[in-house]
Amino acid sequence: MKQKPLKLGVFASSDSLMKAILDVREEYEDIDFLISGKSLDDALEEGQKMIRQGVEAIISRRGTAHLLRQHLKVPIVSLPHFTVELIASLRKASAYGRKVLLPCFGDDLIDLGTLSKLLNIEIVQGYYTDKKSLFRSVEWGKQQGCSVALGGNRTREAAQAVGLPFVEIAVSHEEVRAAIENARSVAISNRAYRTLASHYQGILDAASEGIIAVDVKGTISAANRVARRIFSGKITEGYSLLDIFPSRRFLRPLAEGQAIMDVIEEIEGQKYLVSRIPIFNDDEVVGGIYFFKEIGEVLEAEKAVRRVLARGLVAKYNFSDIIYASSLMNDVVETAKQFAMTDSTVLLVGETGTGKELFAHSIHNSSSRKKGPFVTVNCAALPESLLESELFGYEEGAFTGSRKGGKAGRFEMAHRGTIFLDEIDSTPQQVQIRLLRILQEKEVIRIGGDRKIPIDVRVVAASSRDLMDVVKNGTFRSDLFFRLNVLKIEIPPLRQRPEDILVLLEHFIHVTAKQYGLKAVTLPPHLLDRLMRYSWPGNVRQLRNFAERLVLTSNLPLKNQGVEKLVNELMASDSDRPLTGPEACSPPLSTHSIIDAKKNEIEKALIRNTLEQCRWNRTLAARQLGISRTTLWRKIKLFGIQCE
Structure with a gap:
């Protein structure tokens, strides 16, 4: 873009200076000159007129220059004396x-x-x-x-x-040229500064929230368009923040050097979320920035976040959400935490309902990719043709009914993040071939296209069957298996870790009771003993559904739906299932050997899990556990729980 000519003002207060300016000005095609013969006091009014006409710098003798600098805001250049x-x-x-x-x-x-x-x-x-x-x-x-x-x-x-x-x-032509070159440099620098200032102001004005910057005394140095609208034009550079907010508490971040975030304030009859952040220079407070968000816009932003969450692009769970008391499960979680710190492919193997997706979310949120997207795909839920387009995307016209402009696949959506391929063992052979290429080449080609799209994605896959058995059956490619089987985590079924049953049951009962605003149910020891003996073929998912049914049934006036009957129905559903594996050789469990012996271990795990969920807020944890804060503190010391 062609730059518009510079505009310079000149005060030629002597005949030789006037002659020299008129002689050399034709040498500068990129400069428009506004020339005046006035000087000293008489030059002030003329200088203001020049500014209104758009001059970007003014040249004059040193006496006039000194007076102009005291009253005008454009750069003033003195003529050099050779x-x-x-x-x-x-x-x-x-x-x-x-x-x-x-x-x-x-x-x-x-x-x-x-x-x-x-x-x-x-x-x-x-x-x-x-x-x-x-x-x-x-x-x-x-x-x-x-x-x-x-x-x-x-x-x-x-x-x-x-x-x-x-x-x-006398003033020579060389002196005049030197002054013009100096003024040109200053004007160009000043123009660049104004351009940069306009960019910064544009950035401020593009923000959806009101922004005000102040110096250490609270004097306003900058404000954006939204802030001016919020305060109905009361914002003016050079005014004090106290002119708008008489209360000196608004200057607390400047006095104390501490940020105050997200406080609801009422301004001009409208509620805003206000944040005040000090600005530091070498550990010294030199000013502050104030942010004003309209409550209505905050609520709309929350809705937008929920829409993103609903699309499955954000991992919702962490390792603290995995409830357990057994040493077996503790080893699995600790292994998963170690694997999360790497960037390698992880294969999760476990029966239905053991919590494979919970582990996938937690691994992503504990990895270096936690700020990136988390994309989930259930490979068993879609037919082959639809699964291909969902995973790899497609170009416009790739098939009948394809979207105009094409569509990005899940791998593209997961760029710089994690993709979770659930039920990977159910993937069709044709899709397996394309998956293998993506894992090897780190690039994806959309259906109907030929353009290679580089991707940076970590893969976490899950299977409810041992993939090696599926490979032996000939339905899963061995080369893809070896690509996926880099870091393997086997999640044990609930029947192999009976210590976790009561902890999980207690947790799900409290969660359900809180969700529906109902009273938590307490089971007698003989029923707990029976639940400990049950094999739980549906694992944690089945246990959660059973806990929800327990809470709802015990709080509703339903006939013939007692707690004992629910337990009997549960046992009847598993009466014909033969025991296999380690549980087949286990001795019978008794109420005293299981409940009493494990009581402290279970209570310790329950307290620790609740503290982690409440981010170690003891008051909140005590409320959720239904005990006093003093009792919680005593049990923390009794069990030796290290608070973070």
């Missing part, structure tokens, strides 16, 4: 006498003692700060016996007023 030109002007002035008056703005121009000796003259410097003081300085110089005055047009006027001869300080 020694050669000054010497020539002083030599010319010496023709009137040895004593030369040189009015100076503020202080000495240069070391004039050297020039005095060189030219064999006495240079008297008179100081001034405005037009009136310049006239007084010239009059004083005449009283001191000066025979001539040296300077620009205003000095000429002052000298003529007291009858003193005058010599103009």
